[in-house]
Amino acid sequence: MRAYDLADPYPSVSTDDDAVATARLFVERRLPALLVVDADQRPYAVVPGSQLLRVALPDFALEEPALAVSLREADIESLPEKLRGLTVAQWIPRHGAVPAVVGPDAGAAEIAVLMARTHTPLVAVVEADGERTRTVGAITAARLMDYFLTQG
Template sequence: MRARDLVAPFPAVSLDTPVLEAARLLADQDLPGLIVVDEHGRPSSILPGTQVLRLAVPGYCMDDPALARVVDEAHADRFLDALADRKVRAALPPEPRELPITGPQATALELAALMARTHSPLVAIVEDGRLLGAVTLQALLDRLVAS
């Protein structure tokens, strides 16, 4: 089984996409993350959904989880409002990391190793500089378990 057998069309966002729009895309399509593309449409990063949440959760709640319990429910349900003016570039790590990108010839084991090594729930599949789509952790596991 190769990446070309598992790849599916996948939405991409730019560095200047509003984070709230990215969050809606994640929620509306039940995605584990998003592919961030540069101005030429080439993948420049993978944005896991957890990074979107990290941007919205107040720092004091991440530093001390007990403080999250003292926020009343009405305000706790609205914490995503903090994303209103932020762009995707703010959710990306400051240091470049290995990108979970490979070609359509990658094997299932190569995909799994890349996901595990990069802590990414998806791998962008690129051929000749063009984004073909992505292989998600769910799609990979579904095929591996069914085999």
């Protein structure tokens, strides 16, 4: 099966969107990851939910996981306060990573390999139209797993 056939509409956010509103969208829609696009609707980043939590955690706990045992809820910064005034681009941990994307003709096995290799629960499907590339949808790990379960 081709990526275009597996892809579903998926909410995306812009790099310029408000971080607090984006966090609320993430929670309300129970998304596995954020799909962030640039001003031209090209994928900018795919950020798993686990990585979105990093902003609320103290640096020392991230640098030395053994210290996480001593953390109390009071040590975790208020997420709305931490995100207030930030854009999505300022919030997300991009680290120069290229987002997980495939073209519309990519096969299911190729997509599964990309997800496993990049540790992402979401792959964006992009389509090139001359000079312009646009995001046409996304494939979640759950959607792909469903496909593989029903193929036997």
